[in-house]
Amino acid sequence: MKTALITGADRGLGLALVREYLNLGYTVFAGRFLADFHLLDDLKKEWPDTLHPVQLDVESRASILAAAQEVAAITDHLDVFVSDAAYMGGPENSRVKGEMPIDESLLEKAVAVNALGALQCVEILLPLLRKGEEKRLCIVSSEVSSVTLMQRDGDFRYCMSKTALNVAVRMLQNTLASEGFTFRLYQPGWMRRQQPDGSFTQWNDCQINAADSAKAAIPIFTSRRPDDAYKLELVDYLGSVWPF
Amino acid sequence: MKIYLTSLESAFAKALKNEFVSRGHEVFAGEDLQKLSVIDLFVATENKRLDGDDFTVNDGIKPEIVLESLRYNMIAPIKALEAATNALDASEIKRVCFLSSHKACVTGCEETSGYGYNMAKAALHQALHLTFNRLRPEGYTMRLYDPLEGELPAEVSAFTAAEFFLRSRSYDPDNKENRSDEHNFALYDAKNRHISW
Numbered sequence: 293m294k295t296a297l298i299t300g301a302d303r304g305l306g307l308a309l310v311r312e313y314l315n316l317g318y319t320v321f322a323g324r325f326l327a328d329f330h331l332l333d334d335l336k337k338e339w340p341d342t343l344h345p346v347q348l349d350v351e352s353r354a355s356i357l358a359a360a361q362e363v364a365a366i367t368d369h370l371d372v373f374v375s376d377a378a379y380m381g382g383p384e385n386s387r388v389k390g391e392m393p394i395d396e397s398l399l400e401k402a403v404a405v406n407a408l409g410a411l412q413c414v415e416i417l418l419p420l421l422r423k424g425e426e427k428r429l430c431i432v433s434s435e436v437s438s439v440t441l442m443q444r445d446g447d448f449r450y451c452m453s454k455t456a457l458n459v460a461v462r463m464l465q466n467t468l469a470s471e472g473f474t475f476r477l478y479q480p481g482w483m484r485r486q487q488p489d490g491s492f493t494q495w496n497d498c499q500i501n502a503a504d505s506a507k508a509a510i511p512i513f514t515s516r517r518p519d520d521a522y523k524l525e526l527v528d529y530l531g532s533v534w535p536f
Numbered sequence: 537m538k539i540y541l542t543s544l545e546s547a548f549a550k551a552l553k554n555e556f557v558s559r560g561h562e563v564f565a566g567e568d569l570q571k572l573s574v575i576d577l578f579v580a581t582e583n584k585r586l587d588g589d590d591f592t593v594n595d596g597i598k599p600e601i602v603l604e605s606l607r608y609n610m611i612a613p614i615k616a617l618e619a620a621t622n623a624l625d626a627s628e629i630k631r632v633c634f635l636s637s638h639k640a641c642v643t644g645c646e647e648t649s650g651y652g653y654n655m656a657k658a659a660l661h662q663a664l665h666l667t668f669n670r671l672r673p674e675g676y677t678m679r680l681y682d683p684l685e686g687e688l689p690a691e692v693s694a695f696t697a698a699e700f701f702l703r704s705r706s707y708d709p710d711n712k713e714n715r716s717d718e719h720n721f722a723l724y725d726a727k728n729r730h731i732s733w
Contacts, residue, residue: 353599388618388667396611399659403606407655408599415597439661439721439733445669452610452659452666458642459658460651467593467648524642536642536733 295367295424297321297359299350299413300377302329303486305432308506309374314339316510321363321370323348323377328488350377350409351401356416369423374430374513375410379450386449399449406453411460422471429468430476430513431461433526437479440535458526458536465524474520476513479528480505505529537629537702539577541565542616548635548683549581551694559698569616575623576631577701580613583635583683589652597651605652610660617667624676632671633679633701634664636723643732661723661733668721677705677718682725693726700724 296313300306301322310322310332319342322332332345346362349355363370379402385392386399410431414421421427436442437454444451458477465475481499484492492501500508508529517523526534539556541549544565556563564572586608588601613634624630638644640657647654661680668678679701683693708715723731 386663388614388670389621394615394618396607396615399611400603400606403655403659404599404603407659408597408602411593411651412597412599415593418593437662439665442662442665442721443669444666446666448663448666452662455642455662456655456659459640459645459654462642462645463647463649463651463654464593466646 293367294318294372294426295321295370296372296374297323297363297370297417298374298376299323299348299409300325300375301332301345302326303331304483304502305480305505306374306376307331307335307486308502309376309509310343311335311503312506312510313372313374314342316514318342318372319367320344321346321359323350323359325349325377330488331486331490348377350375350413351379351405353412353416356413360416360420363417364420368420369425370417370420371424371426372428372430372513373414373417373421374432375413376432377405377409378432379405379453381447381449384447386447390447399452402449402453403456406450407457407460410457411464414464421473427471427473428476428513429461429464429473430478430509431457432480433457433461433477435479435528435534438526438534438536462524469521475524477524477526478509478512479526479534480509481529500529537561537576538572538574538627539563539579540569540572540575540620540623541579541581542613543581546581546584546685547690548583548685548693548697551690552579552581552697555694555698559702569619569623572623574626575620576627576629577633578617578620578624578631579633579701580616581635582609582612583637583685584608585650585653590649591651592648595649602652602655606656606659609653609656610663613660614663614667625674630671630674630676631679631701632676633681634660635681635683636660637682638723638725638731641723641731641733665721672719678721680721680723682723682731684726688726696726696728
């Protein structure tokens with residue numbers, strides 16, 4: 293049995309990735325967090341045996357530990373981990389000389405969810421991942437994690453949290469590559485946000501639909517490369533490589 | 537020049553203060569920023585791997601250490617800059633300087649521990665790049681420096697820092713966009729090596 297755990301699976305890219313891995317024949321543990329979203333329940337009707345929604349708030353260590361226990365009751369291993377859960381943030385208040393003072397607590401929250409969340413999930417799931425054959429860790433990052441290509445001058449909260457995530461993934465690789473773990477950092481493109489009824493918000497700057505970005509991610513997430521143990525790169529939905 | 541250092545906690549910061557004073561500058565440190573009407577050069581000196589920030593993923597991640605490091609190494613410097621912008625706006629120089637390390641860059645990080653420091657400084661890099669983009673059109677310039685603490689004597693690192701912080705970088709008035717290094721957001725270390733992100 294091939295198994296995968298995907299965080300942030302209530303909607304959008306996370307949900308679309310759940311569907312992709314189910315289609316590939318995986319048993320999928322889908323992290324749910326948003327109480328008003330039931331799209332995973334609808335999908336469960338299609339895949340009653342191989343889809344397992346699990347409560348998972350990646351900001352909470354207790355929640356990750358509980359989810360790991362729930363998974364361990366069903367399987368003794370995880371082949372693939374996909375980190376998709378993210379916190380985008382609210383009003384414009386992480387900008388020097390902005391209209392509002394910088395809100396420190398929201399800077400902490402962004403790092404706690406977007407960087408520490410993935411890091412703690414990997415740590416806590418390691419016993420299960422070590423028993424998996426694939427040992428593949430796929431982390432959804434963002435184009436705004438790239439310091440080299442940062443051209444914005446607005447809010448930095450989300451952007452900085454994704455840069456912190458990238459360096460954390462590098463450090464995980466420094467420790468875990470020798471055990472056969474391999475990593476993917478994915479830039480999914482800007483997508484419309486999915487609503488509780490399954491529809492997507494209108495957004496003119498949208499680059500790609502969540503379903504198409506998930507389809508584009510699969511060959512990247514499932515490929516095997518001779519340089520896997522040595523290289524870390526940020527790859528986008530077009531297959532292009534971004535500088536850090 | 538009126539120079540403001542956020543703190544004199546580290547040996548490097550103390551050596552940097554002495555270096556500025558020996559060059560005849562007026563140095564303020566850690567005082568109430570609101571009392572200063574003009575700051576020419578702002579230096580955020582917070583740069584420390586905290587006690588307990590020595591775990592690998594196999595030891596177990598300590599989120600409270602990571603967040604404490606974020607507060608010290610990233611949020612404090614940014615909030616200090618936010619508080620200093622009125623005094624910097626009143627200066628014709630408007631130069632802001634920060635400390636970091638090559639260890640916090642994804643490309644070259646070879647560490648397996650120090651998550652708190654590395655993640656906080658990586659976040660700082662990106663927050664500063666956005667801030668640089670925001671303030672550069674107003675005439676601000678920025679320096680980001682790796683003092684190589686522990687590798688070089690603090691006095692040597694402080695001398696190099698003072699040079700890096702005080703001197704101008706290339707500026708071609710006929711080709712401002714392409715031949716002005718002040719338009720580039722970059723990290724240099726105490727050996728004048730340009731560090732890749």
